[in-house]
Amino acid sequence: MTKTAWAWVWFGFLLALDIAIPWYVLTSVEKVNAAFLFWTIWVLAAIASAFFIFLKWREVKP
Amino acid sequence: MSTTFWVWFGIGLYMAAGLGIALMARRQLGAGVSDFFLANRKLGGFISALSYSATTYSAFMMIGLVGLTYFTGVGALGFELTYLCGMFMMVFFLPRFWLVGKKYGYISPMELLSDRYQNRGVGATAAILALVFLVPYGAVQLMGVGLLMNGISGGAIPVVAGIIIAVVCAIAWSSIAGLRSVAWTDAFQAIIMIVVSAAVLGVVINALGGFGSFFDKLESAVPGLLTVPTAGGSWNLNMFIGLALPWLFFLISNPQVSQRLFIPKSVTAMKQMLGGFLIFGFIYTLISVLWGFGATLLVPGLENADLATPNLLALPIIPMGLAIVVMIGITAAAISTIDSILLTLSSVWARDIHKGLINRKVSEKGELRVGQWVIPIMAIIAFLFALWVAEKPGLDFMIATLSSAASAGLLMAVPTIFGAFFWKRGTALGAMVSMIVGAIIVLVFQLTGWKPLGWWPGVWGFVVCLPLFVIVSLATRPPKEKAEEFIGYLKGALKKGRFI
Numbered sequence: 383m384t385k386t387a388w389a390w391v392w393f394g395f396l397l398a399l400d401i402a403i404p405w406y407v408l409t410s411v412e413k414v415n416a417a418f419l420f421w422t423i424w425v426l427a428a429i430a431s432a433f434f435i436f437l438k439w440r441e442v443k444p
Numbered sequence: 445m446s447t448t449f450w451v452w453f454g455i456g457l458y459m460a461a462g463l464g465i466a467l468m469a470r471r472q473l474g475a476g477v478s479d480f481f482l483a484n485r486k487l488g489g490f491i492s493a494l495s496y497s498a499t500t501y502s503a504f505m506m507i508g509l510v511g512l513t514y515f516t517g518v519g520a521l522g523f524e525l526t527y528l529c530g531m532f533m534m535v536f537f538l539p540r541f542w543l544v545g546k547k548y549g550y551i552s553p554m555e556l557l558s559d560r561y562q563n564r565g566v567g568a569t570a571a572i573l574a575l576v577f578l579v580p581y582g583a584v585q586l587m588g589v590g591l592l593m594n595g596i597s598g599g600a601i602p603v604v605a606g607i608i609i610a611v612v613c614a615i616a617w618s619s620i621a622g623l624r625s626v627a628w629t630d631a632f633q634a635i636i637m638i639v640v641s642a643a644v645l646g647v648v649i650n651a652l653g654g655f656g657s658f659f660d661k662l663e664s665a666v667p668g669l670l671t672v673p674t675a676g677g678s679w680n681l682n683m684f685i686g687l688a689l690p691w692l693f694f695l696i697s698n699p700q701v702s703q704r705l706f707i708p709k710s711v712t713a714m715k716q717m718l719g720g721f722l723i724f725g726f727i728y729t730l731i732s733v734l735w736g737f738g739a740t741l742l743v744p745g746l747e748n749a750d751l752a753t754p755n756l757l758a759l760p761i762i763p764m765g766l767a768i769v770v771m772i773g774i775t776a777a778a779i780s781t782i783d784s785i786l787l788t789l790s791s792v793w794a795r796d797i798h799k800g801l802i803n804r805k806v807s808e809k810g811e812l813r814v815g816q817w818v819i820p821i822m823a824i825i826a827f828l829f830a831l832w833v834a835e836k837p838g839l840d841f842m843i844a845t846l847s848s849a850a851s852a853g854l855l856m857a858v859p860t861i862f863g864a865f866f867w868k869r870g871t872a873l874g875a876m877v878s879m880i881v882g883a884i885i886v887l888v889f890q891l892t893g894w895k896p897l898g899w900w901p902g903v904w905g906f907v908v909c910l911p912l913f914v915i916v917s918l919a920t921r922p923p924k925e926k927a928e929e930f931i932g933y934l935k936g937a938l939k940k941g942r943f944i
Contacts, residue, residue, distance in 0.1 A: 401685075408671065
């Protein structure tokens with residue numbers, strides 16, 4: 383698979399977690415350390431992976 | 445002196461500072477549409493990041509999202525962070541928009557679509573979609589300012605006065621120097637937004653005994669708000685997907701932000717814009733949601749959730765001076781969004797409708813003049829819509845819901861945009877049919893309140909428009925030569941810059 387395809391798969395995986403974990407796994411846990419903490423860490427993972435990709439970009443003249 | 449006096453004083457100061465910055469930006473204004481609408485594609489990374497942040501984050505955050513959290517709990521955090529996660533797609537779309545924008549000289553995202561599909565009708569259809577659905581979104585910003593000023597002044601400033609102030613500032617800052625004045629005032633406003641909102645959060649958390657005590661109190665007082673589905677039934681999966689799906693694709697579906705992908709002056713500026721925005725967005729989202737939770741503890745029992753912020757700011761624990769500065773911060777958030785919307789809509793009207801369909805031979809000067817006339821006209825339409833909405837109670841007219849509803853309509857352009865970059869077989873007819881049918885479905889379902897199977901209007905529209913785009917495209921002839929040239933160019937250029 384190409385790097386682009388891997389990045390799309392990773393993004394799809396993040397979206398699957400967005401539904402699966404808070405809505406099915408943590409659904410009855412009424413604590414801050416549940417859906418609130420999950421979504422915070424989850425989005426940090428998304429942000430970190432975006433940084434990982436775009437920090438490799440280099441200057442081009444279109 | 446009375447609170448009302450200080451509120452007016454603060455507003456006057458803010459307007460004077462914004463006007464000064466806009467006039468300074470005008471000194472650098474060059475000639476032509478590219479300079480007016482895109483700052484000649486020469487914005488640096490820092491200003492781009494702050495401007496993108498201020499344009500994206502609006503009154504919706506400090507009023508709408510705070511209200512949604514107050515009313516429905518942690519699902520509001522998930523919904524808003526789903527948008528931020530969607531920003532991951534910038535690693536695909538930012539370099540693509542930027543590269544083709546520089547190469548082909550596109551002014552608006554709609555012009556890109558017209559050229560790629562070799563049919564002006566595609567851009568015009570997307571332009572009409574934007575004109576129809578961005579009006580409610582713009583109106584929401586105005587409404588937010590009106591409600592806030594009314595709340596802070598204890599009713600002394602009428603909602604309509606706040607709305608008028610927002611309209612006047614938005615028209616001025618988008619007209620004075622186009623994107624240059626918008627971007628500079630945005631940057632100024634983004635700094636106010638984040639600094640003052642963090643300061644209030646500090647005061648609120650301190651009043652509740654620090655973070656540990658705040659979270660303990662949440663778990664004991666409102667445990668049902670810490671899970672999804674919410675105990676009271678306010679969050680269910682259909683609502684979550686219905687609100688989050690349009691938000692997920694906000695970065696490409698909303699032209700006032702996708703147009704910004706044309707403006708960074710270099711790859712370094714692009715990286716700074718994206719990185720800066722992601723950090724800003726994460727901090728600002730957490731602050732807004734924590735405000736909402738703070739309000740559930742400090743001002744419980746409100747009937748209109750959009751009044752959570754004004755009531756929170758009216759508490760004795762918030763010093764009056766800070767409350768007024770925050771009010772200005774939220775006003776800044778609203779105005780920085782609506783001026784960008786006005787500027788984008790004016791460019792879309794001038795380039796994609798006037799030049800694209802009405803008068804193809806119009807000069808650049810004439811095109812610019814048309815765009816400048818559209819700014820106040822769109823502002824007045826948004827103003828009238830805001831006045832109408834401000835009188836409507838209930839969840840359907842909450843700021844967060846209305847904002848997402850606007851993006852639901854714009855979502856119908858997403859298959860067409862994906863097709864432009866990733867599918868050579870996409871055709872103009874497929875694009876137009878999918879956008880028109882999808883938008884009609886969204887409009888009908890939104891106006892009637894109909895939700896078959898519990899699915900929200902944007903979901904139904906998307907479920908229909910995506911296969912329509914594919915099927916109609918497969919049944920019609922694609923612009924083969926252009927598709928090969930456009931996607932072929934990107935393939936080579938992406939490789940050179942190590943983009944993916």
